[in-house]
Amino acid sequence: MLELEHLTLGYGERILLDNVSARFSAGQLVALLGRNGSGKSTLLRAVSGLGRILKGSIRLAGRELQTLPPDKLATIVATVTTERVRIANLYCEDVVALGRAPYTNWIGRMQAEDARIVARSLGLVGMGSFARKTMDQMSDGECQRVMIARALAQDTPIILLDEPTAFLDLPNRYELGALLRRLAHDEQKCILFSTHDLDIALTLCDAIALIDTPHLHVLPTAEMARSGHIERLFRNDSVSFDATTGTVRLKQ
Known part of the structure; x- marks a missing residue:
């Protein structure tokens, strides 16, 4: 993949x-x-x-x-950046619809299937009821879900x-x-x-x-926890990593 x-x-x-x-x-x-x-x-x-x-x-x-x-690349990879997004004049469904850009016609007009994918994408992230709300009215977590829905609508x-x-x-x-x-x-x-x-x-x-x-280093999570790579990389005087439980603790 x-x-x-x-x-x-x-x-x-x-x-x-x-x-x-x-x-x-x-x-x-x-x-x-x-x-x-x-x-x-x-x-x-x-x-x-x-x-x-x-x-x-x-x-x-x-x-x-x-x-x-x-x-073609836009149909294979979708990216969600770290910036806080606050778009005051677009509904959430309009923001998510931007993900359909690689598939719409030359004037960007969405078809019925595009609208279905937008609605499904919002539903998958639990934001279906926010379709007609603007992002300036929402929390950071809700906005992040909308941006993930846009990536899902891109269908990559x-x-x-x-x-x-x-x-x-x-x-x-x-x-x-x-x-x-x-x-x-x-x-x-x-x-x-x-x-x-x-x-x-x-x-x-x-x-x-x-x-x-x-x-x-790329390993399944359990193997990475046992490998010592995380402990070695992040070891310092104030933090310890427990490979048995896979948890990070502040040292007393």
């Missing part, structure tokens, strides 16, 4: 990922972990076609990323999210993580999201991709 083949990424003279290879499958929720500045956003941008690849290649649904024209096999829980409180973080897990499993999407929430990654995700510059 999503394959990295001997991929090297960086900027200037700094190499963030060097000759890394990995494969992510349909029906998987994968957390992308790493320290600040390690290259999480850089990797997501590269996969979405917005970042420069120094060496190697990325394959999306069996196609080389570099060979995909923008209109791969969805990328950059820090989707960044502005949410703890209950909403877990609720959003559970939503992403359900969508990956039920809709057979390959969902890759960057996060600093170790607890959510270890509790809800099928696999973890850990950037330990310039390496990328």
Whole structure:
């Protein structure tokens, strides 16, 4: 579904990922972990076609990323960014309808099937009753659900999210993580999201991709917890990681 083949990424003279290879499958929720500045956003941008690849290649649904024209790429990968979105003059259903742009005719007119997909996408994220509300009237968590619905309406096999829980409180973080897990499993999407929430990654995700510059370790979640990679990368004087329970604790 999503394959990295001997991929090297960086900027200037700094190499963030060097000759890394990995494969992510349909029906998987994968957390992308790493320290600040390690290259999480850089990797997501590269996969979405917005970042420069120094060496190697990325394959999306069996196609080389570099060979995909923008209109075709938009039917394979959808991206949800970390920015707070507040669109005062558009209803939620109009925002979600933007995801149908790769499929509408040259004047952007939606057909009945497009409207059905928009309604279904809102329903899948539990926002069906918000269709005729504007996003300036909603909480951060509700707005994030609407943006995920837009990505679902884009009807792509791969969805990328950059820090989707960044502005949410703890209950909403877990609720959003559970939503992403359900969508990956039920809709057979390959969902890759960057996060600093170790607890959510270890509790809800099928696999973890850990950037330990310039390496990328990808393992099923339970194996990653036992591997020592997380403990080694995030060990410091104030935080400890318990591989037995998969939890992060503040040291007393």
